Amino acid sequence: MAKKTKAADLSIEEKLEQALIVPGYEPYKIPDNWCWTSFKNVAEVVTGGTPSKKHKEYYGNVFPFFKPADLNTGRNVSIASEYLSEEGKKVSRVIPAKSTLVCCIGSIGKSGFLEIEGSTNQQINSAIPKIEPLYLYYYVNTDCFINQLWSKSSATTISIVNKTKMEECYFPLAPLPEQQRIVERIESLFSKLDEAKEKAQEAIDSFETRKAAILHKAFSGELTAKWREENGVGIESWERKRISECCKLGSGGTPSRKKPNYYIGDIPWIKTGEINWNTVNYSEESITKEAIDNSSAKVYAPGAVLVAMYGMGITRGKAAILGIEAATNQAVCVLQPKEYLFNRYLYFFFMCNYWDIREQAVGGNQLNLSATIIGKLNIDIPNLEEQYVITELLDSIIEKEYQTKQIAESVIDQIDAMKKAILARAFRGELGTNDHEEESAVELLKQILTGE
Structure with missing residues (x-):
């Protein structure tokens, strides 16, 4: 009998054997009812492309065309920096909503969750999910996945991870109900952290405004008005x-x-x-x-x-x-x-x-x-004495404002680190959501492999 070579000819047991990561090669330990598989088994990976600029009719304001900079919004990618026309849409690969977009040229690992359908340029690989979409997205944001991408990047002037290399990345597959619980837990924790981050960012963003207001008071005489009153000095002395x-x-x-x-x-x-x-x-x-x-x-x-x-x-x-x-x-x-x-x-x-x-x-x-x-x-x-007073006040006040800004920047760094830690724990089954009595993720993988 001829040796089976085509995937379509393989039995489910043979497909499963190929899909599971060989014991001993897993990146880390996961719960017993989870399993390690390859990224290609949990998502269809599609590389984007740019419609020819020679065809001006391909571009318009109808269909979003995403580039790496558009992934800055992370969890909510919905606004593109460029749009295609209906004609441009026809010559592009349409990526459905709830896909995960991953930059694989240059800023490797930068990702975003697509809230609407669209298309991408060639710097982005889109992962169209076969599992809980946000479970896939959040795993793509872990250091484990990003490090895998970097390890597979080509040694060129600009780092590149092609579609095949991305498909080879290892993926910790949890049972579907657990995927949903993990997503709910992550989003709940991230929501609280995002509130704190927003307040810290407001403090950073308003730093220049506060500093400008203080300086204006100094050079308009308002900052030392009380000093002049106490020392019998008039503003006309300026x-x-x-x-x-x-x-x-x-x-x-x-x-x-x-x-x-x-x-x-x-x-x-x-x-x-x-x-x-x-x-x-x-x-x-x-x-x-x-x-x-x-x-x-x-x-x-x-x-x-x-x-x-x-x-x-x-x-x-x-x-x-x-x-x-x-x-x-x-x-x-x-x-x-x-x-x-x-x-x-x-x-x-x-x-x-x-x-x-x-x-x-x-x-x-x-x-x-x-x-x-x-x-x-x-x-x-003003006279020299008032100049000294003004500069002493400015040194003190602006230094405090700098310290406030630095504290806010430190808070943001800590929040980002906490998010990374939460994701690391989530995909190790350490958020306290896993049910060990639940059906093994191997059964889910079988359904994916058979297309059920």
């Missing part, structure tokens, strides 16, 4: 001056890169990337005295206020206080305040007016500030 009137402005330069010896010195050389609302006490690069002598770079004394002048990103307009003797490149404006202007008060002035100052940048391909633009800025200056 003077408005241009930065060029109350500061000596300068900048730096870049010694020739063609002379590597210029960059093996002991003079700190500051670039804009090192200016980040901080006190600069060290530099990424140092230059020699010869480099200073043969370029427009200059050495500045500690206490100067540095302002980044170049850059399209968030760097332009940021300030720092120079804590060491150092030189700078030409993209840094160096402000040396006169004796009646406290350098930290000036530093907070730039923090307060950061966004407005950035808007004054000019240029073609790249918007830049200049010493001229910065010099024309107006600053309201």
